[in-house]
Amino acid sequence: MSQLDTLPKLDVAAIRADFPILQETVHGKPLVFLDSAASAQKPECVIKAEVDLYHHYYANIHRGVYKFSQDATEAYENTRETVRAFIGARSTRECLFVRGATEGINLVAQAWGRAFLKEGDEIILSEMEHHSNIVPWQMVAEEKGATIKAIPVLDDGSLDMEAYKSLLSDRTKMVAVAHVSNSIGTINPVKDIIKMAHDVGALTLIDGCQAAPHFQIDVRDLDADFYAFSAHKAYGPTGIGVIYGKEDLLDKMPPWQGGGDMISTVSIEKTTYNDLPHKFEAGTPNIAGGIAMGAAISYINSVGFDAIEAHEKAITDYAMAVLGRVNSLRLIGTAKDRCSVISFVMDHAHPHDIGTILDRQGIAVRAGHHCAQPMMDRFDIPGTVRASFGIYNSTDDVDRLVEGLQKVVDIFG
Structure with missing residues (x-):
């Protein structure tokens, strides 16, 4: 039983059906949209x-x-x-x-x-x-x-x-x-x-x-x-x-x-x-x-914040755990109280290169300083890769992200 099975249910398949753009493909791959912190996608009713x-x-x-x-x-x-x-x-x-x-x-x-x-x-x-x-x-x-x-x-x-x-x-x-x-x-x-x-x-x-x-x-x-x-x-x-x-x-x-x-x-x-x-x-x-x-x-x-919070917390916890096991990946920001935004860097690979490689896999993440340059200076880095989740994301999207990052490891070591 996954962590999601023990929490209030959010029907991700039904949610995704409300967002027309999520049916699109990118470079021939099903879209995995992990950039909601920059701007979230829009449901049909909007x-x-x-x-x-x-x-x-x-x-x-x-x-x-x-x-x-x-x-x-x-x-x-x-x-x-x-x-x-x-x-x-x-x-x-x-x-x-x-x-x-x-x-x-x-x-x-x-x-x-x-x-x-x-x-x-x-x-x-x-x-x-x-x-x-x-x-x-x-x-x-x-x-x-x-x-x-x-x-x-x-x-x-x-x-x-x-x-x-x-x-x-x-x-x-x-x-x-x-x-x-x-x-x-x-x-x-x-x-x-x-x-x-x-x-x-x-x-x-x-x-x-x-x-x-x-x-x-x-x-x-x-x-x-x-x-x-x-x-x-x-x-x-x-x-x-x-x-x-x-x-x-x-x-x-x-x-x-x-x-x-x-x-x-x-x-x-x-x-x-x-x-x-x-x-x-x-x-x-x-x-x-x-x-x-x-x-x-x-x-x-209509979705309800109880379901939203439980669902996004489960995805974020899962992502923090599996990303932490990716070779050469370092999480930036591990505070206990956190929302569905995860930033990381990888040895030998610039964030923009990581973002480009992920894009070829149909995975949309943000790469750069995220309009927060003092924060990047605080951690002495030029920028991060940021994966951010919304109500339409699932652990399957996280797994696709990890698969994409493995290609980065294969290329950059």
């Missing part, structure tokens, strides 16, 4: 949600009195309620739609940072952050004269919480960290991180891109001040995402961008801004993407 809009009721939203506009507005705003429930927000006013987590983090860095950061203030990040949770803070810190500090990463890929405690002070104004590392899969103790930040009067932003598809998020239980995620990591479309913010904080922040829909009144002399969430949503949005994001979240809900 594709249909976009197509249905353009086929049957497309119109701009929030402005029209005619039926198509009202129908599109209703579908788009229904997603906001779906998002609110998905992350446990108190109100839809706290759920801002953006192009993705990158834009959401930039929104907070610019709107909050420009308004409230002062010279000498400190921002705490971590060594494992995605560039999208580093560069926006560097930009505003340089402008405002603030300082950035980083929580070190331990040898197993977990955060050094004692070092984090020592970094905190009354000068700390923002702590911005990933819920899950995109490069090595570590799940960070963000609830503790948030409480410790609040104890010194600091705010927090959590990058939840790698958490949203894999386990239940509750922003109120975490007490996060801001929380960002992108739809495309969670089986939804590109070009749409969410930045959650506590309503009292968003009320105090000035808009980041100006334009249509974020205004109440406009004259040449003065503008008054719209209510939340629209105050931060200038211009015509990604209407089809917003509607399809709702379909993706509904799909995740």
Whole structure:
């Protein structure tokens, strides 16, 4: 009996049938897609949600009195309620739609940072952050004269919480960290991180891109001040995402961008801004993407996080065990609390060469620094091969990966 047999069942064959692209072949081989951490594949219901809009009721939203506009507005705003429930927000006013987590983090860095950061203030990040949770803070810190500090990463890929405690002070104004590392899969103790930040009067932003598809998020239980995620990591479309913010904080922040829909009144002399969430949503949005994001979240809900977590944990545990036995392979990041992302290097073979050899076997992995160069520097490596799993993966995919890696061993020794 395999480990999967002892856990809540997820019908992988039925799940895979929902994803048209998984029926494709690559170089004549059945596709093994192990790059969901970069961008997950899309189920038919998500594709249909976009197509249905353009086929049957497309119109701009929030402005029209005619039926198509009202129908599109209703579908788009229904997603906001779906998002609110998905992350446990108190109100839809706290759920801002953006192009993705990158834009959401930039929104907070610019709107909050420009308004409230002062010279000498400190921002705490971590060594494992995605560039999208580093560069926006560097930009505003340089402008405002603030300082950035980083929580070190331990040898197993977990955060050094004692070092984090020592970094905190009354000068700390923002702590911005990933819920899950995109490069090595570590799940960070963000609830503790948030409480410790609040104890010194600091705010927090959590990058939840790698958490949203894999386990239940509750922003109120975490007490996060801001929380960002992108739809495309969670089986939804590109070009749409969410930045959650506590309503009292968003009320105090000035808009980041100006334009249509974020205004109440406009004259040449003065503008008054719209209510939340629209105050931060200038211009015509990604209407089809917003509607399809709702379909993706509904799909995740239909599968259920209990089944998702159990299934992905079993696959990840299995992969960690069998990959650890591949000759010359070294796992990067072995923290106990981890999600379905595995990074590794191999002696004598560059990650890009490994990725190319695997591609010829129909296996899609990511090779490089994963937009996490400080993390690669921490482990003194140029990059890794990253295999990341979604609800449509199985232990058979892991076995195919191991077979492909054996070819790398045969070529490079």
